Amino acid sequence: MRAPRGTQDILPGTSEKWQFVERKLMDICHRYNYKEIRTPIFEHTELFQRGVGDTTDIVQKEMYTFEDRGGRSITLRPEGTASTVRSFVQNKLFGLPNQPTKLFYIGPMFRYERPQQGRLRQFVQFGIEALGSNDPSIDAEVMGLAMNAYEELGLKSLTLVMNSLGDKDSREAHKQALIDHFSPHREELCADCQVRLEQNPLRVLDCKKDKDHPAMADAPSILDYLNDESRSYFEKVKAHLDRMGIEYVIDPNLVRGLDYYNHTAFEIMSRAEGFGAITTLSGGGRYNGLVEDIGGPETSGIGFALSIERLLMALEAEGVVLPIEEALDCYIVSLGEKAEEASVRLTHQLRQAGVQVDKDYLQRKMKGQFKSADRLNAKYVVVLGDREIEQNAVSVKDMETGQQEELPLEEVTEFLKKQLAGGKD
Numbered sequence: 001m002r003a004p005r006g007t008q009d010i011l012p013g014t015s016e017k018w019q020f021v022e023r024k025l026m027d028i029c030h031r032y033n034y035k036e037i038r039t040p041i042f043e044h045t046e047l048f049q050r051g052v053g054d055t056t057d058i059v060q061k062e063m064y065t066f067e068d069r070g071g072r073s074i075t076l077r078p079e080g081t082a083s084t085v086r087s088f089v090q091n092k093l094f095g096l097p098n099q100p101t102k103l104f105y106i107g108p109m110f111r112y113e114r115p116q117q118g119r120l121r122q123f124v125q126f127g128i129e130a131l132g133s134n135d136p137s138i139d140a141e142v143m144g145l146a147m148n149a150y151e152e153l154g155l156k157s158l159t160l161v162m163n164s165l166g167d168k169d170s171r172e173a174h175k176q177a178l179i180d181h182f183s184p185h186r187e188e189l190c191a192d193c194q195v196r197l198e199q200n201p202l203r204v205l206d207c208k209k210d211k212d213h214p215a216m217a218d219a220p221s222i223l224d225y226l227n228d229e230s231r232s233y234f235e236k237v238k239a240h241l242d243r244m245g246i247e248y249v250i251d252p253n254l255v256r257g258l259d260y261y262n263h264t265a266f267e268i269m270s271r272a273e274g275f276g277a278i279t280t281l282s283g284g285g286r287y288n289g290l291v292e293d294i295g296g297p298e299t300s301g302i303g304f305a306l307s308i309e310r311l312l313m314a315l316e317a318e319g320v321v322l323p324i325e326e327a328l329d330c331y332i333v334s335l336g337e338k339a340e341e342a343s344v345r346l347t348h349q350l351r352q353a354g355v356q357v358d359k360d361y362l363q364r365k366m367k368g369q370f371k372s373a374d375r376l377n378a379k380y381v382v383v384l385g386d387r388e389i390e391q392n393a394v395s396v397k398d399m400e401t402g403q404q405e406e407l408p409l410e411e412v413t414e415f416l417k418k419q420l421a422g423g424k425d
Helices: 015-031 045-051 057-062 081-090 136-152 168-188 191-199 201-206 228-244 308-317 337-352 366-375 386-390 409-424
Strands: 042-044 064-067 073-076 101-110 122-131 158-164 262-270 280-286 301-307 328-335 357-359 378-385 394-398 404-407
Touching: 015 101, 015 122, 015 136, 015 308, 042 045, 042 081, 045 057, 045 073, 045 081, 081 101, 081 122, 081 301, 122 136, 122 308, 136 158, 136 228, 136 262, 136 280, 136 301, 158 228, 168 191, 168 201, 191 201, 228 262, 262 301, 280 308, 301 308, 328 337, 328 366, 328 409, 337 357, 337 378, 337 386, 337 409, 366 378, 378 386, 378 409, 386 394, 394 409, 404 409
Parallel strands: 328 357, 328 378
Antiparallel strands: 042 073, 064 073, 101 122, 122 301, 158 262, 262 280, 280 301, 378 394, 394 404
16 A cells, blocks of 8 residues: 555654744744634635636646535635635634734645646645735735745745736736737647636736747736736835845736735745756735635735745755754663663653653663664663662763763652753753
8 A cells, every 4th residue: 555646654754844844934923923723624615616716727627526425515625725714704703803814824735736846736835814904014024924934944045026916907907908919829829728818818827838938928917007006006015025125026927826816926936956847935915805705794815825845845955954853852771670660650750841751662682772772862861770779779871971870760850851951051
């Protein structure tokens, strides 16, 4: 038996990196005053059809959809925003006194697509959503949080790319310009783009197959169709980023792959050598109107999501070594029946006192137990023998210095707590 294609086992030695990254992301969210939300892994299919968009590749090609025993169409969540907004509406978070509602999530998502490096069928996303503010400064805050997260983890080869998709009127004018521009080339485009040209021409700009088509180079830019309100909003977002000292690049062809985006859209790219052909680390944008589409009151929103898998790939590409503590605080070596009984009691006491400790469970001889302590990189080894137990004395060895001390058994716990606390200082 093997794991399904497009999934992976995250084993000890690697899971510690995931834990470190997730703790760092949670810490940053705490500083920005974003609270965690946990939504179901599966939702009613209609949520994603309405929220993500019927014309998107996600809905048309990539969703894991099935019928449950009650005949209901259920889908494993392919992204986190729709579920978060559904929860926001269902639980009436818009009625809370503290607004905007600022949320973050970390969890598995599912998309049926060809597995490749950094792109799996089950993957883990971290994302944030800020609901209830039309202030351009919160757009800048969201992008700032994303850049801050990558930078604090040690990444340097980053580019923030952004665009404005404008409001509804701006997008309608731009859509018509795209239809007029691409229609003469319709038969030269891929089958998907021929459909997109009728249903959602903006998505043609996001096509991977037709990205090198000559018509792409001189396609109408959304920036030329922004009305005064949309242009003013975009200028304010850029001004806030300038005040924060965050560098960015404007890309008029950046549209993102989901239907709900409007006004600000952005991606963060990796410039690291050897990172791979897909350079996007994360992306997001503003989605005014999505809350209403899912049945809630008129509420603006903005957010972004990043792949933990791609984040770890970027760290590896830049040679960033995460400061993960791999040493064991203490290992207990026991020889004899009474010593083994005492080791069980001492191990439990140490763990209750906050000491990370392990012992032998394979009845190894002393040499084998010391080898196990070495493999676990134990800082201290406590040696218990039947004779020593009778004399109420045990040996505690500092594995770094080789220094060894004899202590009464009842003093071992406080001694190790003191030594380990000193070591951490």
